Amino acid sequence: MVQFGLPILYVVFLWWFSTGLILYLDGLPRHTYRWSMLGATLLGGAALYGLIHASRMDTLTGTCMAFTAAIILWGWVEMSFLMGLITGPRRDRCPQGAQGMRRFIYALQAILHHEFALVAAAATVFLATWGAPDKTGLYTFLILWIMRTSTKLNVFLGVRNLNEEWLPDHLRYLESYFRKRPMNLLFPVSVTLSTVAAVLILDRALDPLASSGEVTGALFLATLMILAILEHWFLVLPLPSQALWQWAMRSRQPEEAYFRPIYPPIQAANDPDKNTPAPGFGIRPGRVRS
Numbered sequence: 001m002v003q004f005g006l007p008i009l010y011v012v013f014l015w016w017f018s019t020g021l022i023l024y025l026d027g028l029p030r031h032t033y034r035w036s037m038l039g040a041t042l043l044g045g046a047a048l049y050g051l052i053h054a055s056r057m058d059t060l061t062g063t064c065m066a067f068t069a070a071i072i073l074w075g076w077v078e079m080s081f082l083m084g085l086i087t088g089p090r091r092d093r094c095p096q097g098a099q100g101m102r103r104f105i106y107a108l109q110a111i112l113h114h115e116f117a118l119v120a121a122a123a124t125v126f127l128a129t130w131g132a133p134d135k136t137g138l139y140t141f142l143i144l145w146i147m148r149t150s151t152k153l154n155v156f157l158g159v160r161n162l163n164e165e166w167l168p169d170h171l172r173y174l175e176s177y178f179r180k181r182p183m184n185l186l187f188p189v190s191v192t193l194s195t196v197a198a199v200l201i202l203d204r205a206l207d208p209l210a211s212s213g214e215v216t217g218a219l220f221l222a223t224l225m226i227l228a229i230l231e232h233w234f235l236v237l238p239l240p241s242q243a244l245w246q247w248a249m250r251s252r253q254p255e256e257a258y259f260r261p262i263y264p265p266i267q268a269a270n271d272p273d274k275n276t277p278a279p280g281f282g283i284r285p286g287r288v289r290s
Contacts (some may be wrong), residue, residue, distance in 0.1 A: 003212070003215065003216075004219060007216045007223070008219060008223050011219075011224055011227070012223065015224070016244060016245075019051055019245060019248075020244075020245045020248035021075075022075060022078055022082065023166065023251075024084045024247075024248040024251045025251070026079070027168070027248070027251035027252035028254070030170070033083045033084075033085070033089055036079065037079060037080065037083065037085060040075065041076065043072055043076075044072060044075075044076040045065075046071055047068070047072035048128060050057075050065050050066075050068075050069045050128065051065075051070065051073070052128045054066040054069060054134070054137070055128065055129045055132035055133075055136075055138075056132045056133065056134070058213065059136065059213055060216055062134055063134055063136050063213045064270065066134055066136045067136050067140050067220045069137055070125060070136075071140065073125060073141065074141060074144045074145075075127045076121075077114070077117050080114075080117065080182055081117075082166075084170045084171060086113050087110065087113055087114055087171070088109050088112040088113050088114060089113065089117045090106060090109035090112075091110070091173065092173055092256070093173045094106050094107065094176040094177045098259050103177070106177065106179040107156055110173070110177060111174075121141070122141055122142065125137060125138055134213070136217040136221070138222060139217075140221065143228065144224070145227075147194065147229075150232070151232065151235070153186055154187050154232070155179075155235070156177065156179065157185065157186055157187075158180060158183075158184045158237075159179075159181070159183070159235040159236050160182055160235065160236045160237075161234060161235050161238075163173070163234075165242065175231070176284060177258070183236060185276060192230055194225060194229050194232070195229060198222055201222040202219075202222040205218035205219045
């Protein structure tokens, strides 16, 4: 039981805490961002060094180190985006009336540099684990990348809960690229495929011939996938997911955390409430992924 319980609890804690930490740092005054990014860069460099060596250990300790290192590297990319360091060439709201492919291109331009950073980070992780027996770090990063891409596409196509509360002031324009609707055709496909993947990974963890390192690695990946699926459901179900990270929003200024006046109000595309005057709204932390 301990062999299965501890890895699962570790992943859940790391997912919850790392998400909250990034939200907390992102809510601090902007003049602190340089120090946050400096610390994250130093930690990311240490994580990359650790990933290179941990992936070649092929032990339980190495698996734990590789997984943690990949999470740290992913966190660096997320911080660079949320703090506005690496976003995209387009930093304006989506033009009114933009539809179809034109709207998609505008949305892609808004996050293009961030996507390039993800590709570069994935390539770095791939090279760091090249020829290594333990691929836990690589698979961890790929799961985060694939599931975050799925989340972005679903938010673009339309979901019930946009989680726009997470956006700091300097990224509020991204809200105009979101679409609010109960469901989109991609969502059931995303959830079904990722659920199948989670089951297959979990089956590997239950293999009686697998070593302790292989079991732990598979549990790490399966739990991470299940949490990513849960985040997808947070997009469409009326669940109070924001309560998970309420503590992380305390770093925001009172007027930002509880009342944010916007003139004119920014509304997501196809928002049923877009014709209702909204001089301000409360901030509720939701989920990144990422």
